[in-house]
Amino acid sequence: MTVAVEEIKSLLRFYQALGFGDLPITVSPAGKAAPAEDMQQGDAEVIMGVLPADQTGDKDDQLRGLRDYIGDCQRCKLSKQRKCIVFGSGNAGARLMFIGEAPGKEEDLQGLPFVGDAGMLLTRLIEKMGLKRDDVYIANIIKCRPPVNRDPEEEEVAACRGFIEKQIAIIRPTVIMTLGRIALQSLMNSPDLKITAARGHFLDYKGIPVMPTFHPAYLLRNPRDKMLTWSDAQKVLARLGLSAGVKK
Numbered sequence: 640m641t642v643a644v645e646e647i648k649s650l651l652r653f654y655q656a657l658g659f660g661d662l663p664i665t666v667s668p669a670g671k672a673a674p675a676e677d678m679q680q681g682d683a684e685v686i687m688g689v690l691p692a693d694q695t696g697d698k699d700d701q702l703r704g705l706r707d708y709i710g711d712c713q714r715c716k717l718s719k720q721r722k723c724i725v726f727g728s729g730n731a732g733a734r735l736m737f738i739g740e741a742p743g744k745e746e747d748l749q750g751l752p753f754v755g756d757a758g759m760l761l762t763r764l765i766e767k768m769g770l771k772r773d774d775v776y777i778a779n780i781i782k783c784r785p786p787v788n789r790d791p792e793e794e795e796v797a798a799c800r801g802f803i804e805k806q807i808a809i810i811r812p813t814v815i816m817t818l819g820r821i822a823l824q825s826l827m828n829s830p831d832l833k834i835t836a837a838r839g840h841f842l843d844y845k846g847i848p849v850m851p852t853f854h855p856a857y858l859l860r861n862p863r864d865k866m867l868t869w870s871d872a873q874k875v876l877a878r879l880g881l882s883a884g885v886k887k
């Protein structure tokens with residue numbers, strides 16, 4: 640009962656942040672609202688899932704509302720070992736969004752995405768593109784660190800993917816760059832996509848162009864492929880109407 644009430648409170652704050660005055664509460668034929676104990680977590684998330692993606696209002700507030708909604712999430716077993724939920728960071732109004740796979744050790748400690756060695760490489764890529772981290776938004780498909788950095792399991796991705804979908808719907812970037820195979824396959828919901836074949840070519844996610852490229856951690860191990868990622872980044876810059884080192 641307490642958990643259900645907290646879920647509803649969190650959902651109310653989320654709706655408020657989105658600018659809703661009224662809530663789509665289900666009313667029984669007898670004219671009574673469904674009792675709180677009958678409202679399961681899944682019901683709340685179904686409601687979240689049908690939220691329109693083009694709400695007006697402050698995007699920072701909307702992201703805060705979503706973070707509140709996630710709360711101390713226990714929706715999958717990754718909650719048991721994590722230190723921090725790594726929600727995402729950057730500019731809520733970003734035109735470019737980077738999406739990785741999951742937090743690593745350093746991210747789990749700091750609660751921020753891409754802050755370890757791979758993160759430093761991503762920062763260098765962003766700066767080479769003529770941007771700053773504050774200009775873009777960075778998040779992961781999975782918000783909690785998998786033990787020993789193993790690949791996230793299917794049910795973990797299924798439990799968490801609604802959150803990245805909602806972040807994308809709020810930010811509505813002009814272009815998304817996915818980093819690595821897992822982010823690509825999870826976002827596109829296509830487990831057969833191969834990063835080596837897909838990278839360098841724009842895909843479509845709900846009308847937003849998606850450029851798959853390598854994960855920075857892979858590039859640390861395979862520095863010769865940095866040239867390929869730079870080529871992918873240049874295509875992104877062209878799509879944004881930017882050239883490297885020059886902000887328009």
Ligand code: SF4
Pocket residue numbers: 709712713714715716717718724781782783795798799
């Ligand atoms: S990975 Fe996602 S669904 Fe799983 S506990 Fe963390 S926030 Fe919740």
